[in-house]
Amino acid sequence: YLWPSPMLDELESLLFEITPGTTGIASFIQPCDTFTFAPTGSRGSSGRSNAADWIRTAYHDMATHNIVDGTGGMDASIRFAEEQARAENVGDGFVNTLGVLAGSATRYVSVADALALGTVIAVEFCGGPQIPFRGGRVDATEPNLPGVPKPEQTLDSHVASFARQGFTQDEMIGLVACGHTFGGVQHAPFPDIVPELNDTNNSESVSHFDTTNTHFDNNIATEYISGTTQNPLVVGFNDTTNSDERIFGSDGNVTMLSFANSPELFASRCSELFARMLDTVPSGVQLSDVITPLPVKPFDLTFTLDGDVLQFSGRVRFWNLTDNPNRVALLLWDDHLGGVHNSTLLSSLEAVGSFPDGVSTSYIFGGDDFGGLSLDAAAGITTMRFMVDGKVEDQGGVGFAVQDAVVFSTTSCFFSNNRTAQYNVAVRVLCRLYMSQY
């Protein structure tokens, strides 16, 4: 995509600017047995994990989709108390998930996009494949109709339910196996499936779907095929609620056998099916292309009018460019009067990032003291380009458009005694700046 795009720029940062365990959404799931809402300690001993809650939440949000009339899907309708109160959405996993992930929603990023990101990041950062991510989900304004399958239902009704959501029987087997490589069934919401376990290392009595319940791997399939599985929806004492047994066996175990035989096949199929799940949205919602890291991304841009001077500061991130003190990097820009200018970019070592999906190097816009650039206000700026190691970066000739049509003036101020503020805003009219006061 082309910069600037407020929504895609934010989603791109949320997706790729992640230092494992430290920054971004991933800091809430790593280590992968992290459970923020555990009564004691935030890790390990509860039997639960944020990662599992997030993936289940995304599925329950999507599962209301009706492919025939285009209603429901990934639209964050799961945030409504009315949906959470339904028997099909028993448990506190949804409210927990929203409590963390809705914090990444902004005026540009919907709650539904934040929920979808949660699944992508949980899977990738807990041992799973990358899932292609598209942005642009729209938050529902009211609850959807019910539609999440329950364990006590028949195989036929599950096949019909997944068909309504847009998935074939094979895809149903795959999606359930991919989801149930994480987490398990808790005693509290499902006392008829899981007894009290009386285990201090599993204080919420969760009977896990496989032995590696905080990590993505094909053990859900290998343990099922080898007959060692303890999956409570396969070998539960109550046959009626053994929905995974009915679903996994519904094609004579062909799909599960193929997953057990090939971790690679399992990972690639799950990447595909999770993407399909997350991209299932109400009709009329248009998702973006798959978001990939922008090779060149300006950020933190600010303009302020100071008398006749436009103070301009900002940074630029270069993806997959390692740090090199000898590199010459330039900012070039065009102004409103036809002039072309350039300034050397300053290397900002503190902003070098090493992320799982690549590394990045950041530079700060001009000035001797990292204070940004002082531009002639009348000439202003229309478009930027960058020159790195002699190569021009201009988004295929389009350039990086910036707007200096409306800027705050340094004469704006805040009066702390009576908590009022004065904003002076300059508006560019025919290449001149006029000041008005509000």
Ligand code: HEM
């Ligand atoms: C017929 C279809 C399905 C049934 C009947 C079913 C049933 C269940 C049940 C009863 C639980 C226990 C929840 C709890 O104790 O809080 C559970 C957990 C879970 N389900 Fe499913 N599920 C189905 C499909 C899926 C799908 C398609 C996914 C995702 C792709 C998924 C992801 C999860 C995850 C990650 C958990 C673990 C939650 C945790 O440990 O906190 N499920 N499922």
